Amino acid sequence: MRAATPADVPDIAALYVAREGGEVGEASLGVTSDLNRMAAVADRWVCVAHVDGRFAGYGRAKLRPGSPGVPEGWFLLGVVVEPGARRRGVARALTEARFAWLVARGVTEVRSFVSAQNRASLALHHATGFEEVRRGDVVPGVTFTGGVGVLLRRSLP
Ligand SMILES: CC(C)(COP(=O)(O)OP(=O)(O)OC[C@H]1O[C@@H](n2cnc3c(N)ncnc32)[C@H](O)[C@@H]1OP(=O)(O)O)[C@@H](O)C(=O)NCCC(=O)NCCS
Numbered sequence: 269m270r271a272a273t274p275a276d277v278p279d280i281a282a283l284y285v286a287r288e289g290g291e292v293g294e295a296s297l298g299v300t301s302d303l304n305r306m307a308a309v310a311d312r313w314v315c316v317a318h319v320d321g322r323f324a325g326y327g328r329a330k331l332r333p334g335s336p337g338v339p340e341g342w343f344l345l346g347v348v349v350e351p352g353a354r355r356r357g358v359a360r361a362l363t364e365a366r367f368a369w370l371v372a373r374g375v376t377e378v379r380s381f382v383s384a385q386n387r388a389s390l391a392l393h394h395a396t397g398f399e400e401v402r403r404g405d406v407v408p409g410v411t412f413t414g415g416v417g418v419l420l421r422r423s424l425p
Contacts, residue, residue, distance in 0.1 A: 269365045272314040272326065274303060279323040280316065283348050302328070310373075315365045317349075317358045325349035327362035329370060329378070335408045338419065342370055344380045347392075363396045371424050378424060381407050384416040398422045 272280065281295035288295075299314075306312050312330040316323065327347035334340035344366055349358045370378055382389040384403055398420035406419035 269315060269317050269361050271369075272299075272303060272306075272316045274300065276314075276316050276323070276326070277303070280314070280326045283323075283326065283350060284346075287348050313366065313369050315362055315369070317353075317362050319353050319356065319358065322353075323350065324353035324358050325362060327359070327366055329366045338379070338407055342375050342378045344378060347389075359392050360396060363392070367396075367424060376424050378422050380420045380422075381410065381412075381417050382420070383412040383414055384418050385412075385414040390418060393420050396422070 277296050277299045278292075280299045281292050284290075284295045284299070285292050302312055302314055306314060312328060314326060314328050317325045317327075325348055328345045330343055330345050332338075332340065332343050344363065347359050347362050349362075367378070379401075380393060380398060382393065384390070399422065401419040401421050403416055403418050406417040410417065
């Protein structure tokens with residue numbers, strides 16, 4: 269578990285495209301932009317996991333501006349684990365690594381949002397201490413698979 273570096277861009281982009289679709293080249297530009305902002309502004313953080321020396325997944329944290337009903341603050345976004353590496357604690361470890369990074373910066377709460385249909389993600393959030401804030405059209409401008417989102421929040425020590 270470690271912070272992502274430019275050498276991780278191909279792995280992250282390939283996994284992103286496998287889940288979201290689109291083109292690897294475009295995804296690589298997005299990941300590179302994230303890593304540049306991570307280094308220059310520190311308004312986001314990307315970490316990667318390896319299992320037995322092989323890339324196993326990534327997770328992001330990002331400072332989002334406020335929007336109606338959702339205060340400005342840090343969000344966990346986009347944890348994705350390689351299908352062959354799932355149910356081995358990788359996402360939990362990526363989540364705890366992001367908690368640790370945020371705590372080291374004095375952040376005291378973190379939010380997240382997921383589709384209500386994503387049972388694995390919801391279970392992961394509950395397993396890592398998140399509590400539901402509300403369901404529905406929870407984040408302006410964000411649409412969810414199935415139409416219903418879940419906004420979650422967790423206090424950090
Ligand atoms: C959701 C996802 C990130 C979980 O990754 P993972 O590495 O398999 O998760 P972990 O092994 O760390 O699981 C931690 C806990 O989360 C819960 N969990 C994870 N996957 C689950 C599943 N498929 N069904 C039910 N609970 C699940 C469990 O409580 C689990 O603890 P346990 O294994 O002790 O029961 C993975 O399935 C994935 O990449 N899915 C596609 C992308 C996605 O939906 N990302 C989240 C929204 S952006």
